[in-house]
Structure formats: C-alpha cells, structure tokens
Amino acid sequence: xQSVSQHNHHVIxxxxxxxxxxxxxxxxxxxxxxxxxxxxxxxxxxxxxxFSGDPLVKGIKGFEAEFIKSKFSxxxxxxxxxxxxTAEYFCAVNxxxxxxxxxxxxxxxxxxxxxx
Amino acid sequence: xxxxxxxxxxxxxxxxxxxxxxxxxxxxxLSVYWYQQSLDQGLQFLIQYYNGxxxxxxxxxxxxxxxxxxxxxSELNLSSLELGDSALYFCASSVAGRxxxxxxxxxxxxxxxxx
Numbered sequence: 001x002q003s004v005s006q007h008n009h010h011v012i013x014x015x016x017x018x019x020x021x022x023x024x025x026x027x028x029x030x031x032x033x034x035x036x037x038x039x040x041x042x043x044x045x046x047x048x049x050x051f052s053g054d055p056l057v058k059g060i061k062g063f064e065a066e067f068i069k070s071k072f073s074x075x076x077x078x079x080x081x082x083x084x085x086t087a088e089y090f091c092a093v094n095x096x097x098x099x100x101x102x103x104x105x106x107x108x109x110x111x112x113x114x115x116x
Numbered sequence: 117x118x119x120x121x122x123x124x125x126x127x128x129x130x131x132x133x134x135x136x137x138x139x140x141x142x143x144x145x146l147s148v149y150w151y152q153q154s155l156d157q158g159l160q161f162l163i164q165y166y167n168g169x170x171x172x173x174x175x176x177x178x179x180x181x182x183x184x185x186x187x188x189x190s191e192l193n194l195s196s197l198e199l200g201d202s203a204l205y206f207c208a209s210s211v212a213g214r215x216x217x218x219x220x221x222x223x224x225x226x227x228x229x230x231x
Binding site (some may be wrong): 032034036042043044045046049051052090092094102103104105106107108109 | 159
C-alpha cells in the first residue's frame, strides 16, 4: 500500500522567512499529488495539485511545489511566509489508475506556526 | 466555502449508540468520499461512492456503513460506538469521471465525541 511521509511535525518560522515542507511518497506508478491546508477550526482547502506536465506547480496564496519523480518527492515552498499562513499542511497522493477510484492517502501533516 | 455541506457540525453521544452523518456534494459532483481524522491515525480514507454505487473501500470498520442517495447526498452511519470512534469526519466530493485526474473538495466536517 502506498504511504506518504511528511518529515516535519511542527515548523516555527518568523514572518518573511522562507518555507519548505517535505513530502515523500511510496508508490511506483503514476500518481496525482496534492497539498491541502487546514486553518485552525476550518476544513481542508486545496493549495495546489500536480497531475502531469511542468513539475513546478503554483498554487494559491503564493505557494508552489516541485515534483521530483526520481526522489518520489513533492515539496511545498513559499518564499516569504505571513502570520496568516499559520495552519496545518497535508500532502496527499492518489495513484492514478483510470478506474475512477481516487481515494487520497494523506501524510500526518505539518503544523506551521508563523511568529509576527 | 468549498460547496460541500455536512451536518451536524458537532455530535456528542454515548458508547453503544448509533449516529448518522450527512453530506451534500458540490453541484455537479457525482462522487462522495468519507474520511476520518483522528490524532493517532491522522486522515484516513473510509469509503467512496459514485452516482449511488460504492466504488472504493478503505479502512472502514464493519460497524460503519454508508450510502449515496439518488439526489447524490450521502450518509455515513456509525453504530455500536466506542470511545475510539471520537474523531472529525470529513466528506469530500469530486466529479470522478473515469480515465482522467480528479480533485476532491472537502466539507467542514462533523466532530463526533463519544463519551
């Protein structure tokens, strides 16, 4: 079964610092990749996704992620974080089979705390 | 607002009881997914329905069942509840057409507390 690893459980940054959150998955075939964000007390919101094509994808709120197939990684980045980015970030993987089953396997999440 | 609605927002019940969680998908989405989020297990896929039929099953207990109705809303039934069933239950929806990638949009969740 596929698994998703997020290396950092809790990251604390000052405003304007750069952010990189790691995500590695274990699955040998074609995958669809996602980053979701969960602000305190809110539901999961899609930040960005990768299906195919350019491995560098841009999402909302200035976030981007790079898919490196050889490393089975999909790391999330933001050049300058803001206090409003304080949230929990989840990496998710869906093996693409074309059969119409799109269940997501999530990482454990990384809590980001941004200090003003 | 993702367009996915879930009711109730909070549910407090006792062990051994049965509860029903409800989800309405985004307009146009045919597929509904249920996930459980707990502190120890994280976010886990439970089950997927597509246009009324079960399409995929994950780590769903036998005490749990789900269905999707003709109007595409879905219900997750949890019975013989145990303390360990306390969690946040999310519903997501998507188009889920065969042969092309798909994006899931999540509802606000139902927080279940079993006492």
